[in-house]
Amino acid sequence: MIILGIETSCDETSAAVLKDGKLLSSIVSSQYFHSKYGGVVPELASRAHQKVIVRVVDEALNSAGVKKDELDGIAVTYGPGLIGSLLVGVSFAKAMAYGLKIPIVGVNHIEGHIFSTFLMDEHPDFPFISLVVSGGHTMLILVDDFLKMKLLGQTRDDAAGEAFDKVAKLLGLGYPGGPFIDKLAREGDPNFVKFPKPIPSAKGTEKTDESYEFSFSGLKTAVLYYLKKINFQNLDEEEKNKIVKNVSASFQRAVVDALVEQTIKAAKDFNVKNIAIAGGVAANSELRKTMKEKAESEGLKLFIPDLAYCTDNAAMIAFVGYIKLKNGIKSDFELAPIPNLKI
C-alpha cells in the first residue's frame, strides 16, 4: 500500500511517501519563513503553503520514484493547527484524491507526533507513554494501541516550547528560543536561580488526571520577576551575558525536570515500560539526556525519533494514515480542518 502524506498545520509545508509502512521520501519546506517575524505568521503561512505545496508533493513523489497513479491513498493533517494553513493541505489533498479516485484520510497532527518513532528502526512496544512537547503542545498520552489512546494531561496555559520562546525574548535572545537557550545553558549554572517547578500544585479534591498536567505560565512570570529584581536591563554587557547563561540553565532545568518527572510518573502509575518523546522540544539536548538517564535508572526504555521527525513532518502523517487505511478507516470529501482538534 503506497500512501502520500501531507502536512501543513503550521509553518512547514511537507509531503512524504510511504510504502507498506516504510518511508520512501520525506520533503519539508520551510524556506519561506524567517526568524525576523518572531514566529509563524498565519496569513503568510497559508500563502506560502499555497505557493510551494505542488512542488513539495511532486518532489516527494519523484524522490520516492512513485507515480501519482500508483498511490493507494492520501493522508492529510486536519488539525490541530492554524486554520488557513490546514485549509491549504486539506483542500489540496481532497482535490488530488478526488482526481485520482483514491481514498483520503484525515490525520490528527498529535497522533502523527505520537507515532513518529515508528518511522525509525527501533520503536516502542505497546503500551507506551508519549510525551508530545513543542511550541504549541505539551501533552502526556497513554498509548495502548495504534487506534486506542488516552490523553493523561496537558498544559494548563503555555506550551513548553512557547515558554522557551517567551523566556528567550525576556533575555533578549532570538526566535525560536529553544536552540538559543539550549546552547547558552551549557555554560550556565542550573542551580543559579531556583525557579518554581512548572507543575500545578495538587489540591486534595483535584481529579486524578490533573496530576499529569503542566503549567509553564508561572515559570515565565518567575523569570520576569527575577530579571526585574536584579535590574537586568541596566546591567553591563559582561554581567548580562553571565545572567543570560545562568538564567537559561536554571529555567531549562525547571522545564526539563517537570517534563521528566511527569513522564516517569505516568509510566510508573500505568505500569508501562516504554516512553516515547516527540515534538520540537524533543530536540533539546538537556531533555534528551535527563530523560534517558532517569528512564534507565527506572528500568524504562526511551524512544526518540531522529531530529527531522521530531519537528513537523508529513512522514508521521503518512504513517498514521497507513495504519488507518489498513484498518478500513477513511474520511469522505466533507473532511474539514479543525483548528483545535482533540485527541
Place this chain on the structure above:
Amino acid sequence: MLGKFLTRSENETINLGREFSKVLKAGDVVALYGELGSGKTRFIQGVCKGLGVSEVVNSPTFIIMNRYEGRLKVYHFDFYRIDEVDEIIEIGFNEFIYNDAVSLIEWAEKVGEILPDSRYEVVLNFGSNENERIIEISKL
C-alpha cells in the same frame, strides 16, 4: 464591573475575569493589554469559566486563535506573534469579531486600528508586590 481593581494572586485575577464575564453579551469584544506575565491568559480563563466554557483554556499564542463553546460562543485571540495588522485581516478577523460571539483579544495593541470602536478594554499592570496586579476595566 468597570473600574480599577487590585488582585493579589492568580486566583483573584481568574475570579475578577469570572465576575466581569457577567456583563458580557453576544457580539462583545474585549481588548486586553499587558506585558508578558501580567495575567492576560489568567483573566481570560476566568471570563471563559464565567461563560460556561468547560474545556481547558490555554494560551493560543502558537495557533493565534482558539474557539470555545459556553453559554456564548467565545473566540480567544493571541496576537503576541503578529507584527502587521494586514497579517490578521486576511484570516477573517473582521468576520470573527463582528459576530454573535464574545471575542477576547490578547496583545490588542498590535491590532489597535482595526478594533471595533465599541469595546471593553482591560489593562493589566504589575502591582508593587510580586503577585499583585492592577487591572483596569473600561468600556469604549
